[in-house]
Amino acid sequence: MSNAPPRINVAILAVPEVTAFATYAMYDLFAGAGRDWAFITTGVAAPSRMRPYIVAAQPGAVISANGISIKPDYVLDDCPEPAIVCIPDFSLLPGASCAGSFEVEIAWLRQCHAAGATLASVCTSTSLLAATGLLDGLDATIHWAYAETLKTHHPAVRVHPNRALVVTGVGQRIVMAGGGTSHLDLVLNLIGRFVGLKEALEVSKAYLINWHDAGQQPFASLHVNQRSSDGLIAKCQEWVAEHYVDPSPVGAMTKLSGLSERTFIRRFVKSTGLSPLEYVHALRLEEAKQILETEELSIEAIAEQVGYEDTSFFGRLFRRKVGLTPAQYRLRFGFLRRALHGLTEQATPSMSAGVGSSTVE
Secondary structure (H helix, E strand, O other): OOOOOOOEEEEEEOOOOEOHHHHHHHHHHHHHOOOHHHHHHHOOOOOOOEEEEEEEOOOOOEEOOOOOEEOOOEEHHHOOOOOEEEEOOEOOOOOOOOOOOOHHHHHHHHHHHHOOOEEEEEOOHHHHHHOOOOOOOOEEOOOHHHHHHHHHHOOOOEEOOOOOEEEEOHHHOEEEEOOHHHHHHHHHHHHHHHOOHHHHHHHHHHOOOOOOOOOOHHHOOOOOOOOOOOHHHHHHHHHHHHHOOOOOHHHHHHHHHOOOHHHHHHHHHHHHOOOHHHHHHHHHHHHHHHHHHHOOOOHHHHHHHOOOOOHHHHHHHHHHHHOOOHHHHHHHHHHHHHHHHHHHHHHHHHHHOOOOOOOOO
């Protein structure tokens, strides 16, 4: 008779156009808790400490966002009672609402939470979790590109788009991951809480998972590439896209608009969501990010190149808006760009060698 503790049930909810990446990554990591580290270090797998299974509202395959067919283990009505429910991200247009969709899933999530389950969402699925009403009055996170959407449709939710992970609610029974691979942070958090820190660290080591300690902010675009539907403001956007380094771009835009300063600022904010000065800073910082990724200029030279005479001010502004200092940003993303570029350079000759080529003597 085994003395192993009972496995912890983890339901992974698959909705139409769910991402297979997050669905199966979470499945594998939960299943590996307590099992895989022993296997790779001793050659003998230990019992899994968690029991993941995929659930859906209807029987039959769920088609993922990329067309992969996902076969649920259970439908909602007959699945084992979960201690944890994870909702992977799914395809959702920025600006779109979940209202009127997923009514069966929403009712089931409320039921699971009322029964004591911990609910966890990933990226866009925070919108689905918010539709349950369980996030009202609480902190939340979501992929940075959907933060405004969540704020618009669920104003009672306190949205923190810069955070990769948020744990909140009574008993800390709601967990949300931001975008991309932050679902890995979410899995480690849940393994640490429900199984143990030792097992969470083992999974991290076995699968080479780095914690997103800097949050989402360094990865986010500063949202300055959307052309306004207001023709006058769009004209100013076009001008400043080429002249943001100028000493007084806001004054120049105001003059170009032909409006009073107060009227111009109010109209610009209404159209873009940013003040003219914030917009200029965003343009300058996006350019600075590109230079940091691709060139070896000094921080002082970069500050001057994008329009800042005061390097200290540039550094403070960059840190506040991007979440890293310019030097930290260069170290993280400049290295990544160089590494990827190097791999591409190495791969190109071998990929093209002998393909459609001939030698003429």
